[in-house]
Amino acid sequence: MEKTKIIYFFIMFVVIALFLINFVSASFGDWLRELFGGEPQLAPFNLTVTVGNTPPNITFVIAPGASPVENGTSFVNVIFTAFDQNGAGDLNSSTAQARFQRTGQITRENLTCAEVLGQATTNTKNYSCTIGMLYFDQSGNWIVNATIKDNSNAMAENSSAIFSYGTFIGTFFSPKQMSWDSLSAGAANVPSGNNPMLLNNTGNVNINYTNGNFNITAIDLEIENPGSGEYIYAGNFSVDISAAGCLGTQMANGTSRAIVNAILPPGNNSLNYRNDSSGQEELYFCITALSGTLSPGTYSALKGGSWKLDYL
Numbered sequence: 001m002e003k004t005k006i007i008y009f010f011i012m013f014v015v016i017a018l019f020l021i022n023f024v025s026a027s028f029g030d031w032l033r034e035l036f037g038g039e040p041q042l043a044p045f046n047l048t049v050t051v052g053n054t055p056p057n058i059t060f061v062i063a064p065g066a067s068p069v070e071n072g073t074s075f076v077n078v079i080f081t082a083f084d085q086n087g088a089g090d091l092n093s094s095t096a097q098a099r100f101q102r103t104g105q106i107t108r109e110n111l112t113c114a115e116v117l118g119q120a121t122t123n124t125k126n127y128s129c130t131i132g133m134l135y136f137d138q139s140g141n142w143i144v145n146a147t148i149k150d151n152s153n154a155m156a157e158n159s160s161a162i163f164s165y166g167t168f169i170g171t172f173f174s175p176k177q178m179s180w181d182s183l184s185a186g187a188a189n190v191p192s193g194n195n196p197m198l199l200n201n202t203g204n205v206n207i208n209y210t211n212g213n214f215n216i217t218a219i220d221l222e223i224e225n226p227g228s229g230e231y232i233y234a235g236n237f238s239v240d241i242s243a244a245g246c247l248g249t250q251m252a253n254g255t256s257r258a259i260v261n262a263i264l265p266p267g268n269n270s271l272n273y274r275n276d277s278s279g280q281e282e283l284y285f286c287i288t289a290l291s292g293t294l295s296p297g298t299y300s301a302l303k304g305g306s307w308k309l310d311y312l
Helices: 002-036
Strands: 057-062 073-083 091-101 108-110 124-134 140-150 155-165 171-174 197-201 215-217 221-223 237-240 256-258 280-287 308-310
Touching (some): 057 140, 057 155, 073 155
Antiparallel strands (some): 057 073, 091 108
């Protein structure tokens, strides 16, 4: 009998305990729901990932070597290939440019390169750029710089290629004939009536007396009357870069003589400063002395040969 009572009370205890646990749990859940505003909600939200623009790239540049054109312009065609990961249509062809660059020299450039039509691929375009090199531009290696932008204004640049510019030696001078008005026998220190002779460097090589390539070879002037055999000797002439006096380099028949202090560097002759800054030099010719026994007449180089300017 005692055992039965114990079992009964145990069962009652379990039932009551389960009831209390359920009540307490329910009240606690209600308390949480009241605190946080009812049943928990699952709120939807979006994820946004922005991938930035990929800048273009210039993968190939070439420019063939060239040589100066005397007193003119040598045109060189630059070809380059532009690549764009976003597609060839993202390349802004109106921004394609190319330049030749060298320290101490004026940059030569083309700011309106043209797309080579019919050669585009999914991601690439080819461009052609004609650049003019002037006759006085320095010889040697020039850097080839190519640039282009995409439609987002991101720029590609390539300066890996080299362009080789050659040399040209040339001059142009005027007048071609130096003359003197009627002179008296025995006259001295008489400048030419059409001084000065203006020389232009029409190439890109520095010409000056210090490196031995600015010389004049004079010839005796013979009277033009047939059979007279009279001369004004070359040694009676001087050539100078200054108009003051007749103190320049004395000439000698058939001999190349350096014109002291004469310089003729490359330069833009069209500036016409008449000095080295525009690639020019002035020469002044003078008769330092005439023999007092010369016969009247015209003396020239027609028989003996022309005087020569040596600049090689």
